[in-house]
Amino acid sequence: MDQLDILKSKWQSQQRDFPKYSQDQLTGLLARRSSSIVKWIFYIGIGEFALLTVLNLFLMDSEQHDKYITMLGKPLYFGSYVFSYVIVIFFIYKFWRNYKNISADQPARKLMKNILKTRRTMKWYIWFNLSYVMIFGIIAAILVLFNDPQLSDLIHSDKFLEHKFKFMAGYIAIMIAFFAVFCGLLYGIYSLIYGILLRRLNKNYQELKKIEV
């Protein structure tokens, strides 16, 4: 019999060491608000959806709206919106399903996996939005370049002709650089928020995975 087994009996004999809550006190505790990470992930998820939706609405309602429609053409302009909303609905459905799958009475490893899955859905959502903005942003920027009457005049003017290629390349390079910085920044903020929130969970999940190897 090893030492731990001897201690086991002592362990089981500890009785009055702990505070004893009455039924009234326990009932009181039930009304308190949870501060679990699942709740935080849910709130952050809702926040991400809300923020990106507001951003979209804001862009759509801007005064440039009509100008863009004429420049991009109706199919591309509205098509991109329909496309983005279908995807958003898909993500909200995924998020909700993952969230519903989280239950405190699952085996620890499964619970952790489900939480990480929910976070991953939000990560993909963010990346989808960024890619969407980039692809349509660049297409739009190029179309604007060709279709905006003032810019078009400038580009096709004789004086400008020799700089045309340089200008276009510079323009696209700046767009991509701007986007890269923006993505980097967002990714940083994103990692920070979830990193702090899930530090403990990640550590424990890795530990459980290690046991199974």
Added chain:
Amino acid sequence: MPVSSNLEKEFVEQLEANQNIVHKICRLYTDNQDAHNDLFQEVTIQLWKAYPKFRGDSKFSTWMYRVALNTAITLYRKSKRRVPTQRYETVEFKIEDTTENDETMEQLTLLYGAVKQLNDIEKALVFLYLEDKNYREIAETLGISEVNARVKMNRIKTKLTNIINP
């Protein structure tokens, strides 16, 4: 609502009877009394939230181990508003058995001290082991295989012995 208040009454009765399980987990995963109370509160909330799904296919206490440990190692976020107060080391153990009280107290303190040095998952394994759970139950609670639970437990035993007898 009579149905929900009946459920609440039933739940609180079972929780009151089994609250020592939660206290022991809180003691392992926190450093002072305030943190203990904070974790106890979160475990209670999580148990209550999961309770409608508990329909007696296992014992209340068995189900409770799982939810409480999950709260401690996965769901719980340490609250920032807490000010550390009295540390556990200064809190005396009270044991019912008075004949070998001093020695038992000392050994228990030693054991708690050693287990505290383990990581979250190791703590959970040792805790379930000390609570006399079999390997099948330990494996199911953590979501690992029975064989691996046994192997890991043997390693932890060695580690604990080394901490207790350096």
